[in-house]
Amino acid sequence: MAEAVATTPLPRPRHVGMSPIAWLAAPALLLFVIFFVLPFGTMxxxxFLSGNPVANPNVTFTLRHYERFLSDSLYFESLVATLRIGFVTTLxxxxxxxxLAHWMARMHSRVGHAMLLMAVIAPMLTGIVVRTFAWMTLLQDSGVINTTLVSLGWTDGPVxxxxxxxxxxxxxxxxxxPYMVLTLTGVIGRIDxxxxxxxxxxxxxxxxxxxxVTLPLSLPGILAGSLLVFALSISAYVTPFLMGGTDVLTLPMLIYQQVGSSFNLGFAGALGVILLAVSLLVVFAYNHVLGRFAGGEKMA
Amino acid sequence: MLRKSVTRRRLMKTGAGLAAMAAFGAPAILHAQARTLKITTWGGKWGEIMKGEVLPAFEKEHGCTVQADQAFPFVPKLQASPRNDPIYDVLHTNSNEQWKCVVEGLVVDKLDARAIPNLKDVYPYAVSDKIVGVSIFTSAIGLGYRTDKGLAKPTSWKDLADPKLAGQRGGYLIPVNSLGQAHLMMLGKIYGKGFDDLDAAYKALEALKPIKLYDFTGQMEKALLSAEVSVGVIHDSGIYRYDGTNQPVDFAIPSEGVIALEQVLNITPGTRVKELANAYIDYMLRPDVQKKLAEGVWYSPSNTKVKLDAKYDARLFNTPEKVAKLIQMDWKWYNERKDDIDLRVARILRG
Incomplete structure (x- = not known):
């Protein structure tokens, strides 16, 4: 009897309800549903609809928006440009x-660390539009760099x-x-x-x-930071719009054109779905490749 | 601290009180809702005058509240709202967007002249067959130029193609800006058989490369002021508003004519405050309101009875002879071809 008791595994505690801690995730989950799942579902x-169901009850299911994407190579080229800009920006x-992250993580001086952290975070305190306009004043033909180059006689005209x-x-x-640095600093800092x-x-x-040693152990941080920067870059609208001129045409720019100027919500939705699907594929592939480098395990 | 326990009797009393308040208060709340006019309007200097003076005066006059949306773009929001309870009662946009809206049934195709008495005093262009609703103001699209670059004042739209201006000329991102779209049609007229000659327009657009393109007029203003651009397509208001600030920029009226950039008001068919919506449009056409806004932002008023101060009178399009120079574009025609045009110009201008 005593032997039987000793060999019988202890009964697992019964879960009578959700952990109270889990309820703390409810607001985040709610926000995710309201601000991502619902809008994306609607989009x-x-x-897949032939028109706007709010205005027209006779709309039908159709694939014409996706067929339109395939009908002209310009749309595919803009998808490639979007991914290219995302990859280069991430790299x-x-x-x-x-x-920078390695330096911050290994810095023993608290003051030095705080100063570096401030330097990294400071640009984030300014809006993206303001930062982009700042770059425009630097890089445009009559900007600081070109004016200096021309005045020094190093170039005949603006570069x-x-x-x-x-x-x-x-x-x-x-x-x-800053998103890359902050993500990497946390991971590198935890490496013994x-x-x-x-x-x-x-x-x-x-x-x-x-x-x-360090590089393989920091791969989870590289993955997380890269995915974050890649996701933000391929969905950027303001910066490519202001800095790209006519040479750059990305999917978010096309989506804005369709919503804000052509008022074609169906095609804009199709472009959004395509961008998300392709991005997910890229993320899975990246995860897989990086996982192999890290020892055959998937990392996220 | 006084503590009161919640008893069944107290709960019932409170419930009855709330029910009574709801029963007596509801009509007042509904009435208050009925007296709210939802409109769209621009920001910037225009928005300052509207929110600071024009709209408060209208609210006082009509005992209502005006909710003004300045967050562009307006049309997608109107598209997403129910037809019988639209997000706006009065839609203020440029003419191209009004034409898109009327095709989708988002605005009425004709305003009721009996309900808007001031309609009888507007210049014919403001209610022409090229307009859905009424154009309350217009600005004139022509060429803005720097006066400090040794350039001769442009006299023709063709001057923009001057080889000396390579990389120094400015236009608009045609898919998103109606000035760019209007300029494209103008290129068809200047270099081809008419405003609808798209092949000639595309060829002329190609010849304008390298050209700097912007998405809205505010950016073109900045580009001209910073000398990033020496000559650019812009409306007169975008140049004249710097009058008296010693900026080396001026506006040129091409001999072929200027393009009208109409500020159009129209009513949504499902509005629940139609009377108030008509009153608002009538108010915006009133000579005193027209004068205030025209002189505030350098827009040409549509009402023939507006008397402007001398410096505005000299430059704005406010006489029959002057408004005859305004060219109105066929936006219904353009909108029907917009997707194809967008693709074509994207190919022309890339690289």
Whole structure:
């Protein structure tokens, strides 16, 4: 009997209801439903309807908005441009953000850390439109950089620094680098420094210790920061609109045109669904590839 | 601290009290709702005058409240609201958007002249067959230019294509801006057989490259003021509003004529305050209101009886001879082709 009692596994505690802690997530869940699920659901529904059901009860289901997307290569080109701008912005943000985040995470001086943190966060206290206009005053033909170059005689005329993808990416990187840095700092800060020291004690130089130890352990931060910056970049509207001129045409710009100027909610909805679907595919692929580097596990 | 326990009797008393309040108060609340006029209006200097003077005076005169939406774009919000309870009672937009709205049944196709007495005093262009509703003001789209760049004052729309202006000329993102759309039609007229000659317009647009394009007139103003652009398509109001500020910019009226940028008011068919909506349009056409706004933002008034001060009178389009120079575009025609035009111009202007 005593043996039977000893070998019988303890009964699992019965869950009589949701944990009180779980209820704290309810407001966030509600916000997610109200501000993402419902709007996206409505947008997706509109993309399959022949008209506006609010005005016309006789609307029917149709695929014509998606057929329109496939009918002209300009739409596909704008999707590619959107993803390209997203990739480049993410990569440059990572290259700029990683060393800064590493420096912040390893800084022992509290004052120094606070100063760096302020420097990273300070630009976020200004609106995106203001920051973009600031870049315009720097990069435009009559801007600070071109005026200086011309006055020094280094160029005959203004160099084309904006109204193209270059200017767009520069402004986007400036806007989104803080998101990358803040995400990476948290992850790198939690990596035990002694692991790196152990690698060096075993003969690895600084670079190799970083490549073999710190970098793999910081992959979750790279993934999270990259996804955040990528998502923000491909959905950016104001900056590509102001900095890109006629050279840049992204899907968010097309969506705005359809909603705000052509008043075609169905096609705008279809473009939104396509952008989300393609972005999710890219995110899954990125997650998969990065997971392999991290040891065969999926990371998010 | 006085504590009262909740008893069944007290609860019933409170409930009865609330029910009585609701029964007697509801008509008053409904009445208050019925006297609210929902409109759209612009921001900036126009919005300041409207919210500071014009709308409070109307509210006082008619014992109502005016809810003014300044958050553009208005049409998608109107599209999303029920037809029998629209988000706006009076829609103020440019003419191209009114034509889109009338096709979708979002605004009425004709205003009731008996309910808006001031309609009889407007210039014919303000209620022409190119307008849905009534144009309460217009500005004139022509060419703005810098006076400090040694440029001759433009005399023709063709002057914008001057090779010397490569990279220094400005226009609009045609898919999102009606000035850009109107300019495209004008190119068809200048270089082709008419405003509907799109092939000629596309060819002329190609010849304007490199051109800096903006999404709204405020940005074009800034581009001209900062010398980012030396000559650009803009309405007269966007230049004249800097009168007296010593900015080296001026407005040129091309010999082929200027394009009317009409400020149009119209009523939504489902409005529950039709009388008040008509009264508002009539009020906006009143000579004293027209004078205040015309001189505040340099818009040409539609009412023939408006007497402007000398400096405004000299420049704005407020006589039969002057308004004859205004060219009105066929926005119904344009809107029907907008998607194809957007695709074509995007290809022309990219790269």
């Amino acid at each position: 997706a529904l509109f993309s 440059v943000s990572l290259l700029i953000g990683y060393p 084309r620094l904006m109204y193209n993808e270059f200017g767009t990416v520069v402004a986007l990187v400036h806007i989104y680098v 420094e002694r692991l790196e020291q152990a690698a060096r004690n075993l003969g690895a130089n600084r670079f190799r210790a970083f490549i073999e």
